[in-house]
Amino acid sequence: MAITDSRAPIATIGAEAFEIPTDAPESDGTLAWNSTTLVVVTVEAGGTTGTGYTYAHRAAADVVADKLSGVLADRDAFDVESCWRDMLGAVRNLGQSGLAAMAISAVDNALWDLKGRLLGVSVADLLGKARASIPVYGSGGFTSYDDAQLAAQLGGWAEEGLFAVKMKVGRDPGADPNRMATARKAVGKEVELFVDANGALSRKQALAFAETAASGYGATWFEEPVSSNDREGLRLLRDRGPAGMAITTGEYAFAPWDFRDLLTDGAVDVLQADATRCMGITGFMKAAALAEFHEVPLSSHCAPALHLHPCLAAAKAVHMEWFHDHVRIEAMLFDGAPRPAAGRVATNGEPGLGLTFKRQDAERFRLRH
DSSP states (O other): OOOOSSOOBEEEEEEEEEEEEEEEEEEOSSOEEEEEEEEEEEEEETTEEEEEEEEOOTHHHHHIIIIIHHHHTTOBTTOHHHHHHHHHHHTGGGOSSTHHHHHHHHHHHHHHHHHHHHHTSBHHHHHOOSOSOEEEEEEEOOTTSOHHHHHHHHHHHHHTTOSEEEEEOOSSTTTHHHHHHHHHHHHOSSSEEEEEOTTOSOHHHHHHHHHHHHHHHOEEEEEOSSOTTOHHHHHHHHHHSOTTOEEEEOTTOOSHHHHHHHHHTTOOSEEEEOTTTTTHHHHHHHHHHHHHHTTOOEEEOSOHHHHHHHHHHOTTEEEEEEEHHHHHHHHHHEETOOOOBTTEEOOOSOSBTSOEEOHHHHGGGBOOO
């Protein structure tokens, strides 16, 4: 039920961590893993609870408990921007990027969910929709997969009607042409092929790889061809890479000034933002405003159930990442997680983020001190 009082003092803030094993070993160009940690934050005000989350180390829950909860005690839950600014100030001496930004993200996401629930509207409607639905692209294709796994996953997304699929590259560049050939055969000629090196390549390696990926396999998206910290290298790829191939990054931008620098340096054709890292939906919408100002398209990174709402509202949003790990976790642990229809997703019409955390189902994954 929507609240009628004009103020909703925050009563409690909780943070929990859960480690969920992957369904198979996974790796990309620079990292390998076999589990994903989900940090869930709840904020209660006005007799209503909002839920937010991030994918981070369990220590993010400690940052919430030790540094952020006291800052927000008895604050008005409707004042999301004010709460965001004070959380940013509270972690000044911890460093405002990395783990601290991810902790802020989980709380901020919970505050948006709470505000929507208190008002009885979806977060997308709170922000103001620019569109009713948005396309998603399938994302996985890990370097740890054999050809059969790669073809089955990417081909499955193509059969479901997704307009594009993304695969990891860069761990063994010599093997990647065969892997891209496998991917192209699995998805057919009409589905776009995206590649993601996770910063594994040097500038010259990336330039050569871009030409091979575009000319040989029709790749139209090259994510983190070099380190996201190498803005000059990204600009080089933009200037000298194949026509029709978008150079993208932004998943490790933790604060508005990180997005500003990527855009002012001309480092990206498409800006990516991740509301589980960039200080929540509030930070995501600041990135969206910068993308609009610079006339650069925007796409979300991972966490599709969370990103659905800001992506429906962001003027320059063109699509969302349908990342295998997070799709699996969100479907497993949240009622209301979206599912694509004809390659697009839309809200379920429920208040807030439209998600209900299935705590009982998550209990077996709980991390305890």
